[in-house]
Amino acid sequence: MRKKISLIIAAMGLTIMALSAQTYSIVIKGGHVIDPKNNIDAEMDVAVKDGKIALVAKSIDARQGLQVVDATGLYVTPGLIDIHSHNFYGTEPDHQYENGNLAIPPDGFTFRNGVTTVVDAGSSGWRTFPTFKAQTIDQSQTRVLAFINIVGEGMRGGYEQNSNDMDPKMAALIARRYRNYVVGFKVAHYEGHEWVAVDHAVQAGNMAGGLPVMIDFGGSNPPLSIEELFMKHLRPGDIFTHCFGQLDSREYIVDLNTQKIKPFVWEARKRGIYFDVGYGGISFAFSQAIPAAKDGFFPNSISTDIHTGSMNNAMKDMLTTMSKFLNIGMGLFEVIQTSTSNPAKEIKHEELGNLSVGSDADVAILNIRKGIFGLFDYTGYKIAADKKLECEMTIRAGKIVYDLNGIATPIMAPRIPAKSIARVQ
Numbered sequence: 001m002r003k004k005i006s007l008i009i010a011a012m013g014l015t016i017m018a019l020s021a022q023t024y025s026i027v028i029k030g031g032h033v034i035d036p037k038n039n040i041d042a043e044m045d046v047a048v049k050d051g052k053i054a055l056v057a058k059s060i061d062a063r064q065g066l067q068v069v070d071a072t073g074l075y076v077t078p079g080l081i082d083i084h085s086h087n088f089y090g091t092e093p094d095h096q097y098e099n100g101n102l103a104i105p106p107d108g109f110t111f112r113n114g115v116t117t118v119v120d121a122g123s124s125g126w127r128t129f130p131t132f133k134a135q136t137i138d139q140s141q142t143r144v145l146a147f148i149n150i151v152g153e154g155m156r157g158g159y160e161q162n163s164n165d166m167d168p169k170m171a172a173l174i175a176r177r178y179r180n181y182v183v184g185f186k187v188a189h190y191e192g193h194e195w196v197a198v199d200h201a202v203q204a205g206n207m208a209g210g211l212p213v214m215i216d217f218g219g220s221n222p223p224l225s226i227e228e229l230f231m232k233h234l235r236p237g238d239i240f241t242h243c244f245g246q247l248d249s250r251e252y253i254v255d256l257n258t259q260k261i262k263p264f265v266w267e268a269r270k271r272g273i274y275f276d277v278g279y280g281g282i283s284f285a286f287s288q289a290i291p292a293a294k295d296g297f298f299p300n301s302i303s304t305d306i307h308t309g310s311m312n313n314a315m316k317d318m319l320t321t322m323s324k325f326l327n328i329g330m331g332l333f334e335v336i337q338t339s340t341s342n343p344a345k346e347i348k349h350e351e352l353g354n355l356s357v358g359s360d361a362d363v364a365i366l367n368i369r370k371g372i373f374g375l376f377d378y379t380g381y382k383i384a385a386d387k388k389l390e391c392e393m394t395i396r397a398g399k400i401v402y403d404l405n406g407i408a409t410p411i412m413a414p415r416i417p418a419k420s421i422a423r424v425q
Contacts, residue, residue, distance in 0.1 A: 023064035024049045025398060025413070031071030031365060035078060036337035037344075037354035046076055048361040051398030056355055067400070069408050071365050074392055075332070078340040078353050079116025079362030082318050084214070084241055084278040084303035087144060088123035088132045088154065097123040098154035099131065102307050106142040109306065111402035113318040114364030114391040117143040117352055119343075121214060121241070121278070121305065122186025125154035126167065126174040129182070137181060141396060143362075145347065147186040147214050148174060150201040160189045166200040172207035183347040184211040184239075190218040191249075198233050205235070212346065214239040216278065219249030226251045227264040236272025239346055242283035243275040243299060244292065252288055259291040266297075274346050279315040280305035286328075286381045293329045301343040302335065314378045319366075319389040324375050327385040332368075363395040365407075 026048040033044040033056065045060040046053065062068045087106045090099030097103045106118050124132035129148050137144040149155055152165040159165075175182040185204045190197035201213045215238065217229065230240070246252045253265045253275075269275065277284065277299050292298070302325060304310070304318050315321060322335050330338075344353030351359060367390045376382035394402040403411065 022066045023047070024054055024060075024066070026067045026069060026361075026395065026400070026408075027060050027062050027065030028069040028071050028076055028363070028365070029060070029062055031074050031076035033076045033355065034333055034336045035355040036333060037078075037341035037350075038356060040355070041333055044076075046355060046363065048363075048395065048398050051361055053355050053357050053359050053361050055357065066414050067408050067410060069365070069393060071392075071407070073367075075336075075366045075368070077114070077336050077364045077366060078355050079364050079394065079396065080114045080318055080339045081117045081119070081343040081353050082110075082115050082303050082306070083119040083239075083301055083343040083347060084121040084276060084305045085118040086123050086155070086305070086307040087118060087120045087136050088128075090135065094157070096155060096157045097307060098125070098128055098156045099135075100156075102309060104306065104308060104311070105136065106140050106144055109311065109317060110142045111394040111396065112391055112404075114366055114394050115142070115318050116362035116364070116394065116396045117145065119183060119347060120144060120146040121216075122147050122149035122188045123155045125149040125152040125165075126171040127152040128154045129174050129178065133178065133181060141401060143352075143396075145181055145183050145349070147184045148182055149186050149188060150197055150204060155188055157189075161191060163196050166197060168200045168204035168207055171204040175204070175208040175211060182211070183349065184213055186214045186216070188216040188218070191220055192218075193220055193224060195233055198229065202233065202235060202238070205238075210237075212237050212239055212348070214241050214276070216241055217250055219247065221249055223249060223251040226253070227262075230264065230268035230271070230273050234273055237274070237346075239274045239276050239301075241276040241278030241303070242280065242305070244277060244285060244288040245283040246285040246288045247282065253297075254288045254291050254295075256287075259294070261292055261295045261297045274300040276301045276346070277303050277321060278305045279303070279310065279321050280307075281310045281313060281315070282378050284315070284377055285379055286377045286383065287379070289324070290328055293325075298325065298330050298334065299338055301346055302338045303343070314376055319391060320375070323373075323385065323388045324383075326387060326389065327375060327383060361395055361398040363393075364391060365393040366390065367392050
């Protein structure tokens with residue numbers, strides 16, 4: 001009996017020693033790597049160690065990985081970054097996106113879409129950001145960053161018209177205090193012909209050390225001039241979201257008579273204004289996106305504006321939104337770029353959105369399904385699509401957090417008990 005126990009212990013020790021000898025925690029084999037920041041668009045292997053990208057090379061020995069992922073026929077990209085989402089979910093009645101029931105917890109929809117980083121777009125303001133951090137950011141596996149609303153309370157519907165609660169100094173103070181999480185400021189839904197909300201947000205951005213502003217231009221009748229917005233109020237590096245919206249209360253970027261991008265929009269892009277999709281419920285129309293694509297104008301960043309109203313309607317999710325651009329003429333490399341390295345640049349976190357050695361191992365493994373698909377917008381306009389992006393696996397900070405079809409071997413990461421390792425050594 002003692003001999004049998006000794007043999008079992010010896011076998012366990014050899015197994016633990018073998019596991020300890022592995023060089024990498026994960027080796028991804030046979031995939032087509034698209035890493036726009038590093039200009040990689042080729043079949044490559046990727047190795048992960050200690051939560052970081054350890055190696056990207058033509059051939060990495062699978063025997064060096066504790067887990068091996070078979071990515072043959074799939075695309076390996078940096079984890080996707082959605083810079084317009086609403087995640088300050090809660091139970092406060094009539095609070096909408098600020099601690100209310102229109103926002104959604106990030107982990108429930110991110111990983112199944114290859115998204116590893118979201119940026120909440122103004123759900124919280126300078127008064128309510130600490131609650132948002134404790135309630136959502138600190139509780140999520142997804143990396144959650146934030147644009148904070150220039151309105152102190154945040155995105156509470158009609159309350160956003162309260163210009164008395166717009167305080168650039170306090171907004172900048174909170175941004176500096178939480179500099180690891182706050183990436184800029186948001187103007188949302190403000191109605192009227194004055195520029196107070198935009199100007200206060202830009203002032204906060206300057207006071208916080210040059211942080212960008214994201215503008216959801218609200219509405220007025222007649223609409224305010226977006227040429228004046230781009231040329232006289234925003235700075236290079238500021239972000240115009242909902243860029244393909246077509247609503248009566250807002251000026252839009254495509255001239256419906258000529259079916260061309262308005263000349264001043266090209267000038268704004270040259271000036272350094274970023275154009276973000278921010279799809280949302282009614283903020284994307286093919287009647288803007290298709291002629292823009294034909295004119296050679298594509299977004300700087302693809303984002304969802306995901307919330308309970310948009311996720312079950314035309315928008316659905318990040319990959320559906322990306323698939324729409326893939327089917328109206330945008331190349332796959334560019335679609336990945338506008339969902340990874342470009343948004344990272346816009347929020348001034350260029351350490352994200354790439355597979356550089358030493359960067360956090362946030363990885364999406366995607367499939368392009370061929371078939372016949374109907375992709376439509378909120379107006380009911382539908383395009384016939386022949387390809388659609390799907391997520392096979394998501395890795396966040398070096399751990400597999402979503403595996404659709406069990407392409408990892410072993411499926412569960414082996415664990416090496418610390419005491420056993422010490423005993424063997």
